[in-house]
Amino acid sequence: MTTHRLFTSKALAGEVAVITGGRSGIGYAIAHDFLACGADVVIASRSAEGLARAEARLADETGRSCGMVPCDVRDEAGVERLYDYVAARHGGATIVVNNAAANFRTPAERMTSRAFDVVVGTDLFGTFHVTRAFVPAMLEAGRGVILNITLPRPEAGFPGFAHCGAAKAAIISLTATWAYEWGRRGVRVNAIAPGPVPTDGVAANMLHGEGAAGFEQITSNIPVGRLGTPADIAAAAVFLCSPAAGWITGQNLVVDGGVYLNGGNAPLMR
Template identity: 70%
Template sequence: MFAPTVLKGEVAVITGGGSGLGYAIARDFVALGADVIITSRSADRLAAAESRMVGETGRMCGSVPCDVRDDDDVQRLHDYVLARSGPATIVVNNAAANFFMRAERMTRRALDTVIDTDLNGTFNVTRAFVPAMLKDRRGAILNITLPLPELGFPGFAHCGAAKAAIVSLTATWAYEWGPHGVRVNAIAPGPVPTEGVAAHMLATDATTQAFVDTTDDVPLRRLGNPSDISAAAVFLCSPLAGWITGQNLVVDGGLYLNVGATPGVL
């Protein structure tokens, strides 16, 4: 769908790139010419992803374990990327924590776990790499959010709150950094059954059934797949989107148009 060199010359950092949507984005970036560095808290997951990447694209990516909540880890990530590839020109903030928990049962620890990974992690990683982008007057930052987080996310209040805040950060950063040549956008994926979704979101019979039932509410009549999201990521991080910033692009098969869709299954 894209020219095979559309991302040639780009240095891309993708958090949570060892599996799921993060891996799909990394794979397509590598295939389209980018020098990609993926992160995960699990070294084993990264090793498996690197091996899979070579098998699927014929090209290697770099990787480094990183907990995006930890300032020292993020600094090590920055230093690794700079020494290996030079300044990052693309950052994809995909690392996230999520799990089902009713609001009345939610503890402060549960809230902090998700906020610290999703929101603070996005801030930490972006803040580490954006100074060089501002200096060089080029760069693209892509955040992963939710469709219409302001409508709430029943069963996942911590995630909904974090993603709504990231939407706000996306707009603020786009406004402040646009004059310096740095674009900031977000993708809001709809229902895409990945291994992370299966492990953490489809944790009960009720949420699993709701997810499956969502297909009937999607105008395009199917659930998404990781390639649907990675194609949007390629577009937004490439020169093709050179005059697009501050957007939260909903990629959900049109589900957001259906006001009768099952609440929270976005």
């Protein structure tokens, strides 16, 4: 069942959502279901061509158009252009989903500073740059939601992906700090930690080159007996960004079918 059938078409009516990394995978699924639930949506990604394809597909699937802005979240000037576009078109954002990420397997002893910088720059600094650009207007308006995409238990270690684990652990800390500082000013901040979801990016970068078929090897480690889908993550995103979650902030919601119970990230390493 797709998320938009679980929520009403007005669940996010009146909201303006910016979704980084919105052209594919989990970001695309969130954009799709936000549109289906009534939000105005702007997607951002480094690839203008990929954004154009995503925009056309979203319009075809939801019957609604969205905005798109090519943007590298590591570039503060580019993030400011994203903010300016949203402000000019919608008057500002009420929801920001920090989904843009970079990742690739590298043994820790061979990880270069450049490799570390690419992932931490995209995941951690990108989350910081985008949030810093949009949150002042939210605080002034007295309402808004920041939603970050993280990992289950990155503090427990993420072998082969030290750069990603370090970035995601830092984002969880930022999530809690921002929630504490901004809660009384009307801005909620939460995170979603997806488990094994067979997106193209994860298949290419995290499964020893085995492709999507590699996910089948870890299904036996999932208590609910199946892999996740982008729609599973989108459902959690709609909930956390809706008024139904109005008393939830500072949380890192693990959406993993129970993989956490089997040792956190361990099944992804097998």
